[in-house]
Amino acid sequence: KAGVTQTPRYLIKTRGQQVTLSCSPISGHRSVSWYQQTPGQGLQFLFEYFSETQRNKGNFPGRFSGRQFSNSRSEMNVSTLELGDSALYLCASSWESGSGGLNTEAFFGQGTRLTVV
Amino acid sequence: GESVGLHLPTLSVQEGDNSIINCAYSNSASDYFIWYKQESGKGPQFIIDIRSNMDKRQGQRVTVLLNKTVKHLSLQIAATQPGDSAVYFCAENGEGNYGQNFVFGPGTRLSVLP
Numbered sequence: 001k002a003g004v005t006q007t008p009r010y011l012i013k014t015r016g017q018q019v020t021l022s023c024s025p026i027s028g029h030r031s032v033s034w035y036q037q038t039p040g041q042g043l044q045f046l047f048e049y050f051s052e053t054q055r056n057k058g059n060f061p062g063r064f065s066g067r068q069f070s071n072s073r074s075e076m077n078v079s080t081l082e083l084g085d086s087a088l089y090l091c092a093s094s095w096e097s098g099s100g101g102l103n104t105e106a107f108f109g110q111g112t113r114l115t116v117v
Numbered sequence: 118g119e120s121v122g123l124h125l126p127t128l129s130v131q132e133g134d135n136s137i138i139n140c141a142y143s144n145s146a147s148d149y150f151i152w153y154k155q156e157s158g159k160g161p162q163f164i165i166d167i168r169s170n171m172d173k174r175q176g177q178r179v180t181v182l183l184n185k186t187v188k189h190l191s192l193q194i195a196a197t198q199p200g201d202s203a204v205y206f207c208a209e210n211g212e213g214n215y216g217q218n219f220v221f222g223p224g225t226r227l228s229v230l231p
Contacts, residue, residue, distance in 0.1 A: 033217035033219075042223050042224060043206065043208075048218055056218035090160050092161075104166075106151075106217050108153075110160045
């Protein structure tokens with residue numbers, strides 16, 4: 001079974017630009033969540049999507065957004081990039097039996113390393 | 118490789134010894150906890166989980182202990198091997214009991230000495 005796939009692996013953008021990152025979850029997984037990892041702040045939760053709906057949201061500004069498609073693939077978008085957005089962006093997927101599923105383990109991709117210059 | 122934390126606490130252990138990595142969590146209402154391992158250049162890898170109705174759970178070479186009274190979680194690795202060298206994160210479920218919204222600890226770097 002293929003794992004979580006994130007594309008691209010590396011990205012360099014200029015301040016003020018926008019960026020879209022992509023995540024393909026493990027087959028059969030309907031929950032996709034996104035995290036930002038930096039040396040200073042560690043791993044921080046951005047948001048989670050389940051069945052094309054945002055179900056949980058972290059404490060990030062509105063410049064960070066996401067969506068999920070009917071095949072469970074997800075994208076996240078960051079607009080008006082700032083230098084502080086440079087980070088490793090991680091996507092994780094998990095399996096649930098239904099919309100009210102309990103927390104279960106999340107399987108992470110290798111991440112997209114975003115550098116803002 | 119990726120730098121996941123420039124000033125992480127570091128635990129150095131001799132190969133073959135047991136390792137104990139500790140974690141304090143913040144939310145007394147959290148009822149699900151996970152330990153992840155992250156190697157350089159890779160995403161976090163699931164190790165073991167535990168729900169709040171348990172105080173101990175064992176896997177292959179790993180044991181997680183949960184002390185809800187003092188909001189403390191620990192990961193024990195038996196017979197530590199060089200391949201265990203990595204950064205270890207504990208995570209607790211955030212608000213709500215469903216879905217993925219984990220709150221991660223700062224991480225501990227485990228260094229296995231030959």
